[in-house]
Amino acid sequence: HSTLELPHSSAPIKGNPILQRMLQTQEPVIISDIHDYPPEYSGFDLPLRGRSRSLMVVPLLADGKSIGSITLREEDKARKWQTSELELAKSVAAQAAIAVQQSRLYQKTLEQAERLLELDKQKTEFFQNISHEFRTPITLIQGPLESAVASKEGLSYSQSTIALRNSRRLLRLVNQLLDLQRLDAGRMQPTFRPCDLVDFVSQISESFRTYCEKKGLKLIDNLQECPTVYLDMEKFDKVVYNLLSNAMKFTPEGGTISITVESIGNKCLLQVKDTGIGILKEQIPHLFERFRQAEGSENRSYEGTGLGLALVKELVEIHGGNVTVESEYGKGTTFNIWLSPGSNHLAPECVQDAPVELNKSRASVELADLELIESEDDGEFSTDFNTQDAAVKTGHTVLVVDDNPDLRGYVSGILRDNGYHVYTARNGAEGFRTAQQVQPSLIVTDLMMPLVTGLEMIGMIRQEAKLKGIPIVLLTAKIDEETRISGTELGADAYLAKPFNDRELLAEVRNLLSLKENERRVLELNTYLTESVLQRFLPPALVQKAAGGDLVLDLRPEPRLITVLFSDIVGFTQLSNTLRSRKVAELLNEYLETMTRAVFNNGGTVDKFMGDAILALFGAPEELTPNEQVRRSINTARAMLRGLDELNRRWREQGIFDSDGRNGLQFRCGIHQGTAVVGMFGSAERADYTAIGPSVNIAARLQQAATPGSILISAAVADYLQDEEIIKGSPLELKGVDETVLTFMVTPEVVANR
Template sequence: MSNSLDFLAGGGEMGALMRAKDWSKTPFGPVETWSPALRSAVGICLGSRFPIVLYWGPTRALLYNDAWSPVPGQKHPWALGRPGAEVWAEIWDIIGPMFDHVMNTGEATWSDDQLLPLHRFGYTEECYFYYSYSPVRGEGGRVEGIFTAVTETTYRVLAERRERLLREVSERTAQARTAEEACTSAIDTLARTPVEAPFCLVYLHDERSRRARLVGQANLEAHPDLCLAEIDLSAPPEDTTPWPLAEVLASGAAVSVGDLSARLARRLPGTPWPEPIEEVLVTPIQSARPGVPHGFLVTGISPRRRLDAAYRTLFERVAGHITTAIANAQAYELERQRAEQLAEIDRAKTAFFSNASHEFRTPLTLMLGPLEDMLATAPPGAGPLRIEREGLERVHRNGLRLLKLVNTLLDFSRLEAGRVRAVFEPVDLAAHTAELASIFRSAMERAGLTLVVDCPPLPEPVWVDRDMWEKVVLNLLSNAFKYTFQGQVAVRLRAVDAGAELSVSDTGVGIPARELPRVFERFHRIEGQRGRSHEGTGIGLALVQELVRLHHGAVRVESEEGRGSTFTVQVPFEGSRATPAPHLAAVSRPPPSKHAAAYVQEALGLLPDAPTPALPEGALARAAPVGWDTSRERLVLADDNADMRAYVRRLLTDAGYSVQATADGVEALAAVRAQPPALLLSDVMMPRLDGFGLIKALRGDPSTADLPIILLSARAGEESAVEGLEAGADDYLVKPFSARELLARVEGALRLAHLRRETNEYLRRANESLSARVEQRTRELDRIWNVSQDHLLITDLQGVWLSVNPSWRRTLGWREEELVGRTSEWMGHPEELPRTREEIARLASGVATARYENRFRDVHGAWHWFSWKAVPDQGRIYCVARDVTEDKARQAKLEQAQEELRQSQKLEAVGKLTGGIAHDFNNLLTGISGALDLLKLRVSRGEYDRVDRYVSAAITSTQRASALTHRLLAFSRRQALDLKSVDMNALVSGMEDLLLRTLGEHITLRVRPGARPWRVYTDPHQLENALLNLCINARDAMPEGGTLTIETSNTHLDERFARREEGLVPGDYAVLSVTDTGTGVPPELRARIFEPFFTTKPMGQGTGLGLSMIYGFIKQSAGHLDLESELGRGSTFKLYLPRHQGDAEGAEETGGEAVRGAGETVLVVENDPAVRMLVVEVLGDLGYRALEAPHAEEGLPIIQSSQRIDLLVSDIGLPGMDGRRMAELAREHRPKLKVLFITGYAAKAAVRGEFLAPGMDMLTKPFALDVLANKIREMILTPE
């Protein structure tokens, strides 16, 4: 042992401490006795700037460097040289077993962010480390100590954990809508991280009462006296409270409280740590107002961490998140209150318009109805009569104008309330728009204006709500007419992009530039603007904008004051369509406009000298006599307005109906129940019981459920009508209405009621007939159910049996009550229960069962096979099962017979295989043994002249045995393939001379290479052997001569072709074809031609393995072998190999004379003594130093030693641990060790590329010794 202390040189403080320490008093002993391994490890440790500690010997005593010295804290430098169990007593139960594992097994270990509770600063501290334990080996490979590289990750782990906690607090509090929710969300989050906050409380501060109110707490349930519901912040200092909230309020900063156990006279558990909590931090939850916090956050401090700046910052940031959440919640609450106020205003406005509508429409009905009657009966006359008629017409015209205004206000109110439902349909928008515009032509011409309508057909229909589109067009035209005094108004429609564009242009007064942004605002009017009238509500253009938005479109205006304006509307072709757009020819033309007359009448009224507008056609027409016998019909009328009640009653009475008028819903309900009428007319809004309540009462009474009901209402709009119809009304009539419309609706409802009664009677009779037929069919089905030999079953979707037919009892013997009410699992075969459950689940999901088989046990314990068909329908599963037990028995017997036949065929094939192998190998062994016997005899006599002849004979027999072995491996698909990218044209061309010599002069060889055959990824030597075998077989099939053709080509095998061959994958394939003109293969022999040792040649002419070898090689290469043959005309063998997309590979270097070594060391691991002896002898003769071992258990210790090893030569099929596993373990100790495998057969090595790692190669036994020598030299010289 060297006495030099150079290894302790340097090393900073620890180097000085080690040099000064008396090591004889430590487990290490005097330095002079330290082993080389220890000296080397200490030198590396002291010279490293990375934290390193050594644990040495049985006591795991410590040696460490300067970088590691802060880790033990106050235990430094005491820890130097002391046993590990003394230094780390608090964690020895964690790290001790890990040290033992490394020392005992020699396997390194490591850990990431390992929690180690260290006691290094006077308290148990939560610490985290990354470390690795590596064995340090001495002489003989024995582990002497452990080399440990350490990094403390405590601060990173804590920082990441705290960032996660803060992120969760932020995310959870962000959803809060009140201050209380923000606080409780923070408490819940902190409660899930007790390592940071063993307990917590949150108090909210009430500035007016100067009190703090508890919002919530976590982990203090067992200490209610510490969770005071309220704390008086103005109490005197002597009034003790658990937490110093008043002090925090006064200072505005966080305050910590220590020595908690003494202060509270109890120990608060530091969950999850066993030590009690000794410190608390109270943090203010600041607000926007200095000195007035929102509240206070009280948190316990972990007993295993000290309250440093980072720990304080954590809770300050938590309080900051709560502050932000409270501010957001307060802002949200203010916004919610504002939204509620706005919504209340909107509700009030909507209610006002709705009530105004009702209040206007009822008097309008009473005005317009009698006016129309008077105008219809008043004679034209002259003088006073003419003046009287003109007055009536003026009153009627302005009544219609008032009705239009009411409708417009109501439309806008409904739009703003979101109660308008658009009904989109495909419309020929060009024709519809042109027709609407043309209605204004007479008014335009009377005003001296030119109306230009340019609406060419569009390429497809446009999906619009016709009623809304009419209002858009009519409003824009009315606006243009009002502000245009000369020139023209132009209406144009074009297809642009994916929609239609409508423009309405005028040459009117225009709009000032400052007013353009506000044109579409509701109730906005331009003061002082010249127009045909100063009247208007200012909502026409606002209504246009809202209607266009409902069509997913947009409206804009361009205007120049004094020169006119252009309003442009764009709507998409497919704005809200749900079905494919029909062709334009299939789109019906829109009906006449319902709104145009009112707009035109208003426009004509703006002309100073225009003649009195004609009333709308039919407006003054008297109610025509109905084509209905009304004398027997009694009606009930309910309306709270006496005038309206009298007016409607008079109209109905004049039409011949008997009418009972009532003042509200209660009276109407009593009248209906006293004597059911033919029809009820009811107002919607009435005292005591409104129209909807009346409908509900009548529809709930079976005696009046079918009574026809018409609702009369001032509430206009589609949604109001829908509401009435959904409530149960048969019709909905909006005020004001004409006498003609009222009578038509009444007659229609009565006719419909009469038809309904006739239909119900017809259905009643039909139902009686159908019931009789169903009863008959049910009896027939019952007979089928009872006598059927099939097993019928109905279950629910969970598989519970609901109904069974008698066949089940006849077969299984179980009574119906034993089967119904539960699933079949109690009598099902245990092996099939999972499949049965899956099948029931599939049926429950709606998938029918075409065929399913399982077994049920009968009352005697015997099993019966059933074949099922089942269909799910309306929550039930309908099943038909057939007992196939006898079929299964017959099938089992058939399969047994087939299996016996297959076994017989296998035994026959094995017999042939065994006999063939024995025959061929006996011949070869005879040649080898005979040659060796003669060689021994001649050598013993000193006769050396014929020695070469005997050696050549033995070698020839050996080569033939090797070839036979390769064929057997190829047949069994177990040969080791050396896969390369192969050009088949080049391969065939390279073999052409060999094939010509093999075939002889009587065979004509034709080679037809494909234009550009795809490359294949295969073993080129095996492919050459396959081609040579096929050519030899073809030669033998043409004894009298003939033609042999070799072709290459490309093809694609589709799925249908691939399904014919198991394991064949559809795709691109290169094809090598060999065609002869020989005798052909008889059809009865084609199925057996690829069997081993099957041959049609005479005895001694071939082994019968050629084609089976080719077949095995092609299958191993994921290809396909096909035979086409015609007796007497020849055969074609086609080899299909998958296309390879890779590049060409360089040509192999050919072997030559064995290359000598230069003293390198080769380890040979081979269990066969003869092979091992030969390899070692060859290595010695070639100048290598050879080490040998019979198996991996002896080879591994040599590899793990310090001896030089340049190459490992190993058999793969070693006993115990195989060669490949041994190579993997060897590379753990020698990562760059090169490995050469020698093998006779190894299933795992069938494909070299998948078996060999970089720096590995393989030779297949038997091999020539010069090939072995060259391969060894090649691997040793290959750069790492």
């Protein structure tokens, strides 16, 4: 046995006579004393162990081969190994060999399972693609037919054109599948006949020229004489059609497609070269694999099963030729087909010498995809679906996003016929840009599209503040559960599975727009109610945040640290006795408006008005640090003092105090920081947001104890102020409060450089 029998051995086998002997005999090697053996027996190391004097090496045997070994040894002394020891070692080795084999079998099973999963994934993706490819043309055939039957009228010319074009596309797809199935089954028996390659290619090239001119492409023929080749023209024309239609799809307006036929050495070369967008380098090795599609087009519909180039390769190989590709991404692609002249390389039973004409009638089927390209317009798509006489204008704008021009036109026509203003886009990227510009009432989008898919576009729209509420209908042939879940997670509002008809589409659109309108009304009502309630006690900035959903208000009663401001005016009751009731109300409202503005400007909450008294909170419902609560409450009290000074000045000018004999009203304020239970109190019929607890009582008592024209605070508030801002007062035993409260007066003016 060679040393390759144990490729993963952890000990070197080459130069190791003991392991080599074990591999050759597949029997245990027993050495009682290494010193009795030639020097080469002691000049090696066993794995992980170092040198040994006495050892027994027993092979692990599986399927008649050594797959490893186990070793028993003595380091420093000779040992006569017993038969029982040998039998035990052989038994252990047999069990170990079984374990190793089972481990290898398990690993092999895992690898096979992974390969099967990958094959299953490829199969699933293929059937999803083929489903999409079938469902789109079926929709465009079935939809117009159902409309015609329902209205008991015939199809219009444009509807008939679309139905015919898509029936050809469907036939081409079926033909490709059948061709590959026949290739796999070995039933595609070719019949090779002599063919003038220049004449053959020239006829197909001419059928493409009209399409190239309409797309703004330059088609160049460089056809030189070649020896006669033998072709099955019904099969080989598919090769040329496929390469030319791919070149057209991938080449933007203004580009060039060149077709070359020439003799090079003992071969004939058929070359199709374009100046299109090219193919990514990493995609080229997979280009001829079944179910693969090259991506990267900026304006191409990526529709296709991924069968076309696989079919090209296999049909060329049937003819004894080979196909190669060269491409530079962004600059163009060249396909080269090399064919051998004559028929010596072909099976004699498949060769016939009678020539045959090219079947030109098949061009309409092979070129169905190019008719689709030809039908596409730039800008807002318009079709001849009698849209000019839409009976009722709904006032709604719908954006239709689909890379298939026929489907885009079909959906747009249905919507326009029913009074919707329609914008269109050819892919998700274009759709997102259009949505940003026009802000449609609703979006109808395909799922599988180039550049940006339908799902990706939905994700982009849901992240855009101005667009995230737009309802979206997803058109798709992929109706598997995973796609539905992904679409729902990203924000699709409804699915419409292909094929669908106009009634399904219109019902979905109407329902979603109706739901959106109801949602808008509820949102407006909620916003109105939220603002009208919250503005009673919250600053406008917080009201806007709460109404916009940017501020979450938990109004359940709970203990929290707050700063309470209690203010009152001295002498208002006496003044009201000298004035008429209506004037009293005007003055009181004017005063409360000024005081409320002072609270709101400093981010406070108005708890309640009690006649001319005001209770304000800082730190609820908006969370504020204790220091920030104090800063805002002191600023509010000072602003209240200044506000009352201005009111007194105006009221004096109005003669309000003439009958009272005073110069004006005076302000008193008490501020305390402490814990209170804050939240909504009341019942389901009537509830108020307020604070309850000793802290509120202390602030009220401080206000009563304050001298007119002053701000009296507790030590808990004074702790956050600097010495120059406060004047220490006498300790007070406040009514209703068991403990003595240390008090401080606040200087009316703001101290600079705090």
